[in-house]
Amino acid sequence: MSSLKLLPLAFALMLSACTKEPAKVEDVRPVRAIVLDASNVGMQxxxxxxxxxxVESRLGFRVPGKITVRKVDPGTQVKRGQVLMQLDPQDLRLSQAQARAALRAAETTRDLARADLKRYQELRGQNFVSQAVLDQKASALAAAQANVDAARAGFAGQSNQASYASLVADIDGVVTAVDADVGQVVTAGQPVVRLAGSxxxxxxxxxxxxxxxxxxxxxxxxxxxxxxxxxxxxxxxxxxxxxxxxxxxxxxxxxxxxxxxxxxxxxxxxxxxxxxxxDTPQIRVPLTALYHDRSATSVWIVENGAVKLVPVQVGGTSGNDIVLAGGVKPGQTVVTAGVNLLKPGQKVKILASEAAVSGVPK
Structure with a gap:
């Protein structure tokens, strides 16, 4: 019985001895690489x-009021002096009329004072009044004239206020935004229209x-x-x-x-x-291309589908790249990703071959 149990084991050993070992598949590691180029472009x-x-303007009314008219929308092309919005002018017109009436009253008072002075000058010439009375009339005329000047300035200012009811473009351009609409009450200086100069x-x-x-x-x-x-x-x-x-x-x-x-x-x-x-052309590589082996800094060069380790001299940095002062030359292909997984003579497959970092990026 024991010999019968050993037959399957012996048969299995004979089969395993006759089976050929599978051929080894060469390990090809995928990497990313760039083709080196020398350029006078330094920092980028x-x-x-x-x-x-x-020129961007944020326009607002110079007086407070209620918006009654809006003549532009975002994207509207406007010319200098074109009306953009208008306020309700009623209160401003009433104030202007009041200032005009005050000016007329001051002018009437001044004309009366001028007539009085003329009469008293004639009386003084006939020695019917004293010089002191004549001086009083002259002073009254000067005060009346000052009141006229003040009223005229007030009327001019109020007229300007009335004209401020219309918001006009100060430059040629395009309306980029409208921040207020009809019916809204705005304060003086509140931005309501944004205008970009052309x-x-x-x-x-x-x-x-x-x-x-x-x-x-x-x-x-x-x-x-x-x-x-x-x-x-x-x-x-x-x-x-x-x-x-x-x-x-x-x-x-x-x-x-x-x-x-x-x-x-x-x-x-x-x-x-x-x-x-x-002043001189530079060869630059990404920081990921450097391989540090003990105290030396190297890069992997791809030649005939395999890599070899080449020591390089680092000359400095340029932005996010490393400037190589020696050890490589333009036209060589350098691995930029996967450098720590390679060994000399390793077969590689380049996943993406990129142009060297030179000039202005596209």
């Missing part, structure tokens, strides 16, 4: 912003506090619209706020663009790109 940065008008446009961005000083002096500024990324518009920093925004801790910067730039509309999203040049 990019920030998102919004297209705004260089002149120059600019892009407003926020600069981080660690780069505001270096970016302020850059001359190579390019603006690209999100709607037209292939259109490069030259820009120029016009103004940088001296105070950081309390919420974002960034410094507001205004980048002016030419009036002739096509397809630029208010409110569009734009990218402002800064770039500086160096």
């Amino acid at each position: 940065a990019e920030f998102s912003g919004e297209v705004r008008a260089r 002149g120059g446009k600019e892009v407003v961005i926020g600069l981080p506090e660690d780069k505001v000083d270096s970016l302020r002096e850059m001359q190579d500024v390019t603006v690209r619209l999100w709607a037209s990324p292939d259109q490069a518009i030259p820009g120029k920093i016009r103004e940088v706020s001296p105070v950081a925004d309390p919420a974002t801790r960034t410094y507001a910067a205004k980048v002016s663009i030419p009036d002739t730039a096509p397809n630029v509309k208010l409110g569009m999203t734009a990218r402002v790109q800064f770039a500086s040049t160096t």
Whole structure:
């Protein structure tokens, strides 16, 4: 019985001895890589912003009142001097009529004082009145004339108040917002219409506090619209706020663009790109491309589908990239992701081959 139990085990051993071992599959590791390029472009940065008008007005009435007429809507193109809104002018007209009546009364009093002075001058010439009485009449005329001047100024001021019942555009432009409507009672100076001037446009961005000083002096500024990324518009920093925004801790910067730039509309999203040049070409790689082995810094170079470790000399930083001062040359392919999982001679498959970081990003 014991020999019969050993037969299946012996049979299994014979089968396993006859089975061939499977061929080993070569390990090919996927990586990301870039092709190195040398460029004179040094520091570069990019920030998102919004297209705004260089001149933006928040218009309001100079007198309080109730809005009775609204003549514009958001998006309306207006000309300088065009009426935008009107207040109920009744109270202002009554005040103007009151000031006019006060002026007429003062003029009547002055004319009477002038006639009295003339009569008393004739009486004085005949020595019927004293000089003191004549001086009193002259003083009365001067006081009456002063009252006329005051009443005239009051009438002119009230006339201006009456004209303030109409809100007019102070520049050519487009209405961007209307903050009040017919029937609403507004106070003097309360903004009711926002108007963007039709002149120059600019892009407003926020600069981080660690780069505001270096970016302020850059001359190579390019603006690209999100709607037209292939259109490069030259820009120029016009103004940088001296105070950081309390919420974002960034410094507001205004980048002016030419009036002739096509397809630029208010409110569009734009990218402002800064770039500086160096005296000698530089090779730059992302920080993720560096491999630290003991005390040496290296990169993985891809040649014939395999990688080899090449020591490099780091020359500094440029934005978020590392400048390589030696060890590599333009045209070589460098691994940028997965460097810690490789070994010399490792076969790799490049998932995405990107252009080297040089020039202004597209």
